[in-house]
Amino acid sequence: MTTQRRSGTPDSRRRSETSRRAILTAAFDLVGEVGYAKLSIEGIAARAGVGKQTIYRWWPSKGALLFDAFLTLAEPPDGGPTALPDTGDLEADLKLVLRATVEELRDPRYDGPMRALHTEIVNDPALAAEYAERLGGPMRELKKERLRAARHAGQLAEDVDLDLAVDMIFGPVLDRWLHRTGPLTAAFADRVVETALRGLSPRR
Amino acid sequence: MTTQRRSGTPDSRRRSETSRRAILTAAFDLVGEVGYAKLSIEGIAARAGVGKQTIYRWWPSKGALLFDAFLTLAEPPDGGPTALPDTGDLEADLKLVLRATVEELRDPRYDGPMRALHTEIVNDPALAAEYAERLGGPMRELKKERLRAARHAGQLAEDVDLDLAVDMIFGPVLDRWLHRTGPLTAAFADRVVETALRGLSPRR
Structure with a gap:
């Protein structure tokens, strides 16, 4: 690191x-x-x-x-999580993660630096590539890993695209944070997880 | 204007x-x-x-x-649409709109200016307020109007939050565009619409 x-x-x-x-x-x-x-x-x-x-x-x-x-x-002192929580309850696990994301984005100590980083990445392809390699990519992999396990367990549709799933769950929160288009709350995080999982669930 | x-x-x-x-x-x-x-x-x-x-x-x-x-x-010469298409087929209408959004975001003529505008908004609260009042707010209202009609027609859950619905449909595309986290294609737009609508559909 x-x-x-x-x-x-x-x-x-x-x-x-x-x-x-x-x-x-x-x-x-x-x-x-x-x-x-x-x-x-x-x-x-x-x-x-x-x-x-x-x-x-x-x-x-x-x-x-x-x-x-x-x-x-942005990591706890022990080096941080190397995987998303997996209690077997996908919805509860994702709510935990997305609520923590919301809390971090709302924290004034993090909001400024993260906003600066995100907007630079948007405009600077070289920095974006470095970000993707060192931070964005590995974090996305952890999310996909958890969703892959859920798909394997039959909690997501068999043919679900894991990148689409990540975007459906995290995209709305990141977008609302960056553009300040609405209140960024734990309740919002919960509704996003519920709606996305319903959309991604197996067809019966 | x-x-x-x-x-x-x-x-x-x-x-x-x-x-x-x-x-x-x-x-x-x-x-x-x-x-x-x-x-x-x-x-x-x-x-x-x-x-x-x-x-x-x-x-x-x-x-x-x-x-x-x-x-x-960013509008057609006749002054642009004052409403989203409403053929009665919500999924088809939204795919049309989101595909057009993707096409505009991929157009080199628009990508640069829109990226510049978006990142400034992210960092400049005064500009963000002006954007929300003049452009972002009215555009969001048009989207909500179309979704309100769909909710009224029983195509969305009765208790659906229209702002959440807008974020679930447009957030993933905006996020993928801004952060270049994956291919921004018409097929992606279609999958986002399908997944979001399934998540927002009435409970049976």
Whole structure:
């Protein structure tokens, strides 16, 4: 998840880790405040209290640093989930996930940085490709994995297209968040899951 | 749709209309090329071959001009539809509309300008409010009107939330377009309509 090399004594490793967290936090907070275009390595270094060279040594680009920030800070400290919950109750599992998504998007700490990241991706094909490879693609795979298990269990139509299913469940929430076209609530997340699953369910 | 005052002789009115179209076309094309942030009244005036003062006289802001450009150029010459098609066949009508949406979003002439507009809206609450009032809101109302008729005809569940219905039908397509997460095709539009309508259909 990081391009940093771990080496040196235990003390220097601890200092490195502290600097790394400070840099990631500064990048994450700053992009929400000033936007991607105005985000600079200088600004991040000043906010984090490190030298610019430290940043250049560890990350090849502003984009790479920002993705590490999202990967590190948008995940719980244990490294984050490697799979979506699977209790066997597809509807309950997806509501849990989509409610958590809504909560994160509504959190002022995340809304700004995520908005900055999303709009940059929309306009910058190179950043979009990096995002897809490092963050968007793997996250989509986790969602498809859970839906594949549900399809296998007969809870979704046999011929369901898993990418379409992901878009039907997550698309309406992302769209309402980005365009502020309506209230983004847990109730909305629940209705989206119910409607999408009814649409994707096996034909009887 | 425009803040321009029509006055003067028939000849001067014709000249005004020619200038107005040239300005709107220049604004629409330029925003796709340089983005909203770098779009300037100077640049538009130069491209359109008019003086800056002509633009300032007719439009109060860059945003207002851009919305007029979208309203005028994204519509057919007769002023555009004031309602969604209603043949009584909801699924066929929505497929027609969503396929047309996909076609417009895939058209290189529209993709750039629409991407610029959408991403600005995402980051600029004032522009977002203007968009919602002048373009987004009225378009959403047309969609809801068609879905309301379908609900009345018993083709949608009685308790269906029309805003949710709009989001389920249009959200996945907008999201896939903005984030380029998959192929944006007529077939995808059809599957989205089928899945959403099945999810929103009356319970039997």
